[in-house]
Amino acid sequence: MEEKEADDKRMDFLKNYTLNSLKLTQDKWREFLAVKENHKLVGNFFDQADVIYPLLTNKDNMKEWPKVVSEDVIQQTHKLKNEASVLGGLIGGRTVLPLPENAEVLEGTSPVCRLSDAIDSKLMHAFETVIIDWTHQISEVLKKDSAQSIFYELNPLPKAEFDFWNDRLKNLECIHEQLMNPKVQKMAEILETAESVYWPALRNIFKDVREGLKEAENVILYLTPLQKRLDEMENVEYSLLPSHIKAVMYTVALTWANSEYYCRPERIIVILQEISNLLILKTENFLGPEEVMRGFHQKDEMLGKIRKGIVTLVTLRETFDQCRLSMDRFFKGKKTKNWEFPSHLVFTRLDAFLQRLQQIELFER
Template sequence: MAEATGTSSNSGGAGGVRAAQEPSLKAGGVLSDERVDFLREQAFCVLRVKTDKWNRFIGAEENQKIILDFLDHIWTNRLAFNAVESIPTVVASVKTSPPWKTKLLCVLKKGVKRIARQGFRHQLRLGEVPGYPMEHLPVVISEVLVCVLSNGLNHEDWPRVVSDDIHRHLEKLRSRVVTTRGRAEGRTLLPLPLCVERAQPRDIVLGSVQTLIVQWSGQIWNILKKDSGMMLHQGDHPGPSVELQFWATQKENLLGIQSQIQSPKAQHIMEILRRVKSSYYSSFKDICLKVNEAVLEAEDIDLYLRPLRRLISNLEERTFPQVDALLPPLFHTLCLIWSCSQYYCTPQRMVVLLQEFCNLIIEKAFAYLIPEELFKMELEEGVERVQIAISVLCTFKQLFHTHRQRIPEYYSHSQAIKLWDFPAALVFQRSDRIMERLLMIKELFATALDFLKLEKVELGGSRGKVLSEMVFSMSEEFHDRWRALRESKYDSLDYTDDDFVRHYRRFMEQNRDFDQRLGTVLNLAFQHSKNLKSTFKVRLSLRVPFNNSNSLFRDMLPCDSGKRC
């Protein structure tokens, strides 16, 4: 990658680089430029770029422009080359590029605005920046800067105050670099004081050690107080894989901290504190004991959570209707973890894990139902999908209550039994709200299946035509209302959005009005039936459309026609 960056000149804008209008570049002019040849030689040497790759790179007009802008214009003062998979690519920007993974070749202007075509080598400053510079920066500070500044010959004329102040700033800089590198790598690195490494006088050592102990304590406490349920408390909905990954990472992090505080240099620091009877000694010793306990806890939990990996993988890979069969072995494994793990058998941790499994099932249900398309699919398909989702959620909750009662069976006679005595509402708070929405949607679908069949109803008798037109009119009206519901933009399964609930209530109120109007039509149809045969014809004409649905009208019919029958 080649990148041209720099500060804007008076001719450039504040928002970026402004180039003068130029005719199209010619590859021949660039290839015959000795300055470009020099850059090519450096790229060959530093980045190990092959000739064909460079020719492909320099043949692009945009790449030629970036290089010539750096050489001939004042608005760029830095050029960076980076070989990505041995293919150099070029990016022009007024900002530093994102982190790179391979070696970087940097070319800087040395106090000039334009690079001359002759005798230009003394106008350029070349440098190599390794990939992942955060790994090298602490070494540069401790092995280069500290060595230079700690040599008394380099600052003989400096006041002692200035020398000490520079050392303190170096200490802070190195400490920040080490901790930042650890964060970037996802682990905790405890910086060692430079004065200990370089055996400086005792008063300087003690002050630096006590400062570092305070920093170490803060870093370690931040790890010890980490909670796997933090994302749940923040309102996110993580799955169980997050729980397993948390404890695997926590174990590795704590083992790393334990290794660092047990290293010879850290033990030397502890010995210094002990000898001077520092108040920091006992407090940090307590922290070290807590680290050892936390390591045992993380190792135990990580060990017993591992069997869940295959179950989670199966849950994620199976189709949603097949999830039912995987739930019994899941709860069996959870009960074994509860009864066998020394550290995971607490209500707080089991509630978090169960909530995360609920989230996984809910996410699979959403993917299966496709909430934004739920009301747009065929009614029969929508009813089937909603029913399957309700069945899976109910099965999960039923298995929870079943295994909750069977917890004592997982303990031997010599073990103290710990029950799942936490409220079920803590586990199913979200799934219960999703269930409420699913039941509403199921009711809407059932109602729609009934009313959308009104168009098939034909009533006979003396007033059959009029009554049939009334039924058809109601059918058309219901079609319009159902179409409005299908075209709605909100997510019907988002329980934080009340728009669907308001629409549902309004829809059901209108349905009750339809029930009354339809009941009136049916009464009129039966009243105008001349004999038993015509009465049964009316009943049959109404039975056919609602034969396979849970119709409200089937319960209505015998009451209205009982006297005639």
């Protein structure tokens, strides 16, 4: 047995359980695994997420069980499978929509899928149950906001905004792909034909996901040029930052003017706060807390660095004001939508940091 397999705790568990249950020796287990087909069978059992599921729902294993017990076992096993799938999706950053119990009847060849047939009430209940679950899951995805990290005072950088929208798009694409599954489409057809009260809810799920996809695609389209500008700015020497700030701020204004979904104060405030956080961080790294303290002994050198920091932060403030006062130029004939939000919503942290630098600069003159 390979070293990897020897360290596999799942294999140890299965071996010990089998040998103890059947009162067998270690040699029997080694003989069992020596057969290539058996070795492959055990590997498949571990690697496939639903090998266990057919085992627990096989009606041949329940012939002597009371009907109520077998039905409960099948129901609970399906519920466990769905919960494991949803959890596995969350761990991977994706939303997994659980399928209804007995979803196999939604295969196109199944007689129950002939819409002229009466649909079993238990099956309809299973459909309606998952629609409630899907509604909650998708609502959780769509209500997430990139501003949450700011609310928690985590001082995020622009990368957080770009990562948020890229992850959101990938997750919504994953959800949309699941909704396009033939089984889900057949389920929708059945609910619509049966005039179920849950059909409008499912229809809204399709609509919300499509709109969410459109929004994420649009936002990423217009954030991509801004991301390139910020990447360039991050990689330049500190003394060159002021020359890049104007290009960054103009790109923010163009995003505001052209993106159908990013022209909202709450969106633009977030990215401007994150840009401010980036410049604060770069200024802190440029100055260095220890360097500032040593500046009392190396006054001229430290004073020069502090003044560079002040110039950089003031440049951001001034460029923001310039864009704000000349917003017409970015809309090019369209109706202008101005930045009417108070500037302190963007620059509270930057202004406080700038004020501290100005106080140190005044003290060290």
